[in-house]
Amino acid sequence: MTDTPADDLKPSFRSDVSVELVKHSAADSDVLWAARVSTAGEQSLEELQKDPERSKGLINYLMRDRHGSPFEHNSMTFFISAPIFVFREFMRHRVGWCVAGDTEITLESEAGRLRRRTIAELYELWHLGVEDRLPHSAGGVTWHSRAGKWTAQVRHGEKNQYLGLYENREAAESAVAEYRELHPGTRLHKLESVRRNHVRCYDEETLLARRARIVDVIESGVKQLIRITTESGKTLRSTVDHAVLTPEGWCKAGELVVGDAVLAEGTTPRPSEAQVPPSLRRGIGVWTSMQRERLIKETDSCHLCGRDFPRAELALDHVVPVAGDLTQALDERNLAPACEPCHAVKSAGEQAQAQRGGEIAKAVADRIVSIEQDGEEMTYDLSVEGPWHNFLANGIVVHNSYNEESGRYRELLPHFYVPDESRKLVQEGRPGKYVFVEGTQAQQELVGRVMEDSYAHAYEAYQEMLAAGVAREVARAVLPVGLFSSMYATCNARSLMHFLGLRTQHELAKVPSFPQREIEMVGERMETEWAKLMPLTHAAFNANGRVAP
CATH class of the missing domain: 1.20.5 (Single alpha-helices involved in coiled-coils or other helix-helix interfaces)
Structure with a gap:
């Protein structure tokens, strides 16, 4: 079932979260450069070396008068480990990348039929429901x-x-x-069918079209947008830090220039069986079978359905079909275990496609012909299930801003959250006016004992289902939200300030906030790292009531 060491499958309990800054391009100078470029042009870089007090005053002025766009020309990526319920709060108060509400998202049915909805419509259907005219x-x-x-x-x-x-x-x-x-x-009700929508996405290795389930649709606040127009007439209206897929890999929208290429929806000729001579195909089959013992573990996972099987029930599958790219036919990196039923279905589909000829959907390069500022308006984003985490926005391949650990593709380890004595346990007052106070020793002991017992029982049930061959994506349903998960989150200073204003309590805040303590812990650690990178911006944020510009 699993190669995870037995010691790692014993439940462990933590009372803290962890936040690590894994990469960044963020400094106060980014704000100063962005603010001065409109008046000083290329000399704005020289201006950065001048009077520090003048620079401090400019940042404070921008913060005070709510000039937000100069604070967006930077980026920070955090690796966060926290209980799952913290990430649910994180998704509600989203920081990071987003697109305009009129952006059309390409949806794909199980039968392969495509249709488009604007992301603002998806948000309304997802969260508010639809009118039934009663x-x-x-x-x-x-x-x-x-x-x-x-x-x-x-x-x-x-x-x-x-x-x-x-x-x-x-x-x-x-x-x-x-x-x-x-x-x-009119009465509003939510349509469950909307919650089952899938988007068209793309395998980032082969660039072939795939499907991915929508996990959430998020309203991200009013933000400054740019408009990118391509040679084929496609337009993308997004924030400068939204990631766009290019032939060279992921790139922020604000880093692209006219003449660069982005990847957009397109087609390519369907591969034909006639391209691979029968003798060569047999030789490839012999070579592939010789790699089985070495590349398939005694118990391994099918890369198509995710279930675990003994080696005898697995075949080596060419992820990119031989007819699709002959150059990868003898590449070990293109081989992955597949169970017999999945392998048979995939092989039959590839043969049928090859015989039909025609074209298949694939991302293609599309050159940028113009980039311009496009005002401020309400923005949105999608969270898309892995492994690719991308979707089509007005026909251009873009990324969603959060990559959370997936229980579909790996076995989840038993690390659980149990609050320590510093966590206030008792709520007093009514909603909007309540406060939390210290719990008694008896309550603290009760919380620890009950949580640990329920976690152990849930994880034992999870392991029992995996051992019986139940798919990970089904078995994970018994796991509680106190399970630790991890994710990468990318944001800029402006969006981080918005998040901190909502998710942290602070004596300098003009607008009071009452966050759940666990997400506040994440916010505090993100703020600590950010303050080291941009001390002048952080000081101005505090001096102006901790309100994002």
Whole structure:
């Protein structure tokens, strides 16, 4: 079932999160350069070496007067390890990359049919639901015995509307009908089918089209946008730090220049069986079978379905078909274990495609012809299931900003969160006015004991299902949100400030925030790393009430 050492499968418990800054291009000079380039041009680089106090004053001015775009010309990538419930909060208060609301996302059905929806429409359907055109107002006419009259009232939305007392029933009913005519209502409900949508994405090695499930649709706030237009007429409106796939790899939108190429939706001739002579195909088959013992472990995972099998039930599969790219036919990196059922289905599909000829969907290069500023507006992003984490935005391949550990593709280890005594346990007050206070020793002991017992039981059930051959993506459903996961998160200083304003408490904050303690711990550690990189910007953030510009 697994090659994980037995000691690693014993539940372990942690009370802290970890945040590591793994790469960055961020300094106060980035803000100064971006702010001065409009007036000083190329000499803006020389201006950075001048009066430090003047530089400090400029950053403070930009922060105070909410000039946000100069704070976006930088990047920080963090590796975060925290309980799963922290990442659910992280996704709600998103920092990082995003696109305009009118950006069309290419959706793909299981049968391969394509359709497009704007990302703003997806957000509304995902979170708010759709109108079913049925009256939302309820209520009506009742007899008020004490007053001796008829009462008319209507419930519209979330409020009761009292329309008054009437001498006769007809007058009361007329008042209700008139109110409903003046206030037509529609009821909203969520469509489960929307939650099952898949996007068209691309294998970043072969550039062939694939499908990936949408995990979440996020509203990311009002941000400055640029517009990229390509030779084929495609346009992408995004923030400068949104990652775009190019023939050389991932690149930030703001780093692209006219003449660069991005990868966009396209087609390529479908490979034909006639391209590979039968004698050569047999030779490749013999060579491939000779690699089985060396490249397949005694128990290994099928790269197509993710389940574990003994070596005898696995074949070596060419990830990129032989007819698709003959140069990879004898490349070990193009070989992966596949169970017999999956291998048979994949082989049959490849043969059918080869016989049909025609074209297949593949990302192709598209040269940029213009890049321009495009104002500020509400922005959105998708979270897409792996392994590729990309999607089509107006026909151009872009990345989603978070890569979280996937329980579909690897066995999750039993590291769980148990709060220590510094975590306040008791909530007092009502929503919006509540505070947390210290728990008793008995409560602390209860929390630790119950959590550890439930974690151990859940993980034992998870292991039992894996041992029985149940797919990881099914077995993981029994695991609690206190399980530790990990992810990479990329952001710029402006989006990080927005996140910190929402997810940390601070005595200097103009707008109070009441974050859950565990995500606040993540925010505090991100802020510590950021303050080292951009001390002037961090000081200005605090001096101006910790409100993002």
